[in-house]
Amino acid sequence: MIDYSFIVDFLFMWIRVATPILLTSLGAVICERTGVVNLGLDGIMLISALFGVLGSAWGGNLFWGLAAGVGAALIVSGVFAYFHLMLKANAVLCGTAVNTIAGGLTVFVLQLATGEKGSSSSLKSFSFPAVNIPIIKDIPVLGDILSGHNVITYFAFLMVIVITVFLYRTPMGLRMRAVGENPSAASSVGQNVVKIRFLAILLCGVMAGMGGMYLSMGYLSMFTRDMVAGRGFIALAACAMGQANPVGALISSMVFSFFDGLSNILQLLQIPSEFVQMLPYGATILGLTVYSIQKQRQKNKKNKEIQQNVIK
């Protein structure tokens, strides 16, 4: 039976599950725009998820959790950037290395810290608080859907605007877009391509780190082994499908997480769980197919325009 509360619950959950994908895909947008493919997002999310929990447990408050999570993301991103930009290692290899390390490192550190390999449930860690938005929370229906989310969720949606302004209205954003599209053009006017890309990778790392911390300090209130479960890759796909544009990334993230949310609900119904778990990933593949068809069309259109210009 689909009734009112079911729909409200679903919409609320949709926003909840969209948050980590959105945050990370916004990071991916920054990287993509400067011409770096950061495949290590999944790993960065996982590492930040763990260190956020450990930081808050050992530091005794949320601030230390945030600092540790962001710090860990910066360090891992810095290493990725150093290998990729300074030592000229292939970005795909660097990203894969980050993901592989993250899988092992998090379990290792988790065991050192708690003696367990599965989760951090024995630690007393802190979570980011949920926030009720004044006025909106009193609106019927809308209040139930939009209010009462985790503070990071609101941060994520705010970042859509912030990053749009950053990329399209600020000097550094312009430089990043230039570096991504034609690095030699940017360097010919004295821009340091490596420096700009380094900065982009770090910013991207912070966003992915926030996405990871949301999982262990908001969505759940503990770290569990491999809890990111491919969300970093889904975020990358969302970035690509959103044409490396913050609003596009938002829309694609919402599409992907719709299926993620749907799978949560369908599990309650009598549909085989394997099929349900497949949905978000199937949606990703479908999404990317649609995206590339659309891109091809765009290319054809552009070719046509250019040819017309030539004739003129």
Next chain:
Amino acid sequence: MEEKKEVLRMENIVKVYSNGVMANKGINFSVLAGEIHALSGENGAGKSTLMKIIFGEEQPTSGDIYVNGEKTIISSPQLAISLGIGMVHQHFMLVPSLTVAENVILGVEPRKGLLINRKKAHRQVEEMADKFNMQVSPRARIEDLTVGQKQKVEILKALFRGAKILILDEPTAVLTPQETTELFEELKRLKSNGYTIIFISHKLNEVKELCDRISIIRQGRSMGLYDMKDVTEQDISNLMVGRDVILNIEKKPPEIGDPTIRVKDLNISGENGKTFVNNVSFLLREGEILGIAGVEGNGQSELAESLTGLRKYNSGSIEMCGKEISGCNIKDIRALSVSHIPEDRMTTGVAPALSITENTLSDKISQEKFSKLGIIDKGKIKQYGLEMAKDYQVLCKNPDVRIDSLSGGNIQKAVLARELSSDPKVIIANQPTRGVDVGATEFIRKRLIKMRDNKKSVLLISSDLNEVLGLSDSIIVMHDGQIVAYFPDAGKISELELGKYMLGIEKQSESEIKEACHGQ
């Protein structure tokens, strides 16, 4: 007349690259304020290296640079820019998806708080464009602009950064004749506004028309500095190559034989339905060079691609040495003894990372001579490479070096070596001497004439009017995908007349155009 100030002086510049190539061997170079100064020399003479040194992209091994009388070490392009030196690269340094204004302000953005002050940027760019009469809208995207407009943006970019000395690296290589005229007017306007321009070119007529003084370098050495009024084109050419280049192409009358290419009612259109070639018919015969003249982008490239199998055609027929080629792939067409000197030598002409030997051999590697049972014979190949380099005068340390380490002219000679050594009956040469120095141009042209004298057919597509007129026996003019004129005797037509047809101002009658089919 007051004495003009020297804005740039270079003394005894020596540049040895880390791979041991000595590009500059003690060059002296001096530029006065407010002049248009030509820098000419063959490809590989060291012009580009010298300019890279001025712009801070390369450091001289020894020698001094004086900017406005002060000894300076130009350690980076950024420093060069701050010294008032601007560079317009041959390959544009623009970001296609950004607007004109965004490209111009990149790195020196006017700000309003944390954000870019877009209004101010647009206004500044507009004012600057107006001042120098360059018509580009600051809001237009680079990807929607023509080549000529892109070049204007490049010039604006340099001016916006406060350049007083502008270096233009072969700026007319990519322009149509009209765009070239426009560019020259802009440059003259800049000159009258007190800007100094260094104009790198080996098109002697342009240099002669535009420039005040000329510096000539040859094989890394200065060949002198001349007032333009004191030297003739012939003098310049002699100084550049050190021997008399025949600017007027000499050839004997053609001995025409049987048809080799028969094109009938050919139509070619793109994936999106845009027509490239519209109902074109012509005949190419043995012992004939048929020139196809036209402003670039009027269907010549697509025609060449279809003739060589690189592009499918929609209707009509192409018969090559008696065989209809619609079902043939590129290999089949080559097997009919058709050779192709492609328009873009770096992408379709050669494999840049392979050696000269490997490139000249790439169409012959499966021949039994070079490989047995799938194993290649190193010794034979090496010898073949040496022969090719010698026969086609490819200047190199040895033929096993990467082909992209050569100058444009030498790469083109290597392409020629591959294409002409397979004993073709038909040669389709698309812009065979574009961006190639005077010496190599002469060599390539002579070889093409030699092929024709040996009863081969040559289809010559070129936007260099001198070349089309000088080399061809008969000429077709293409405009907007159609043949608009056919001249059975290329010797009887002037450049001016040809221009009118190329620009679509005039068109011959149907029956005159039909002559291109020779009644078949």
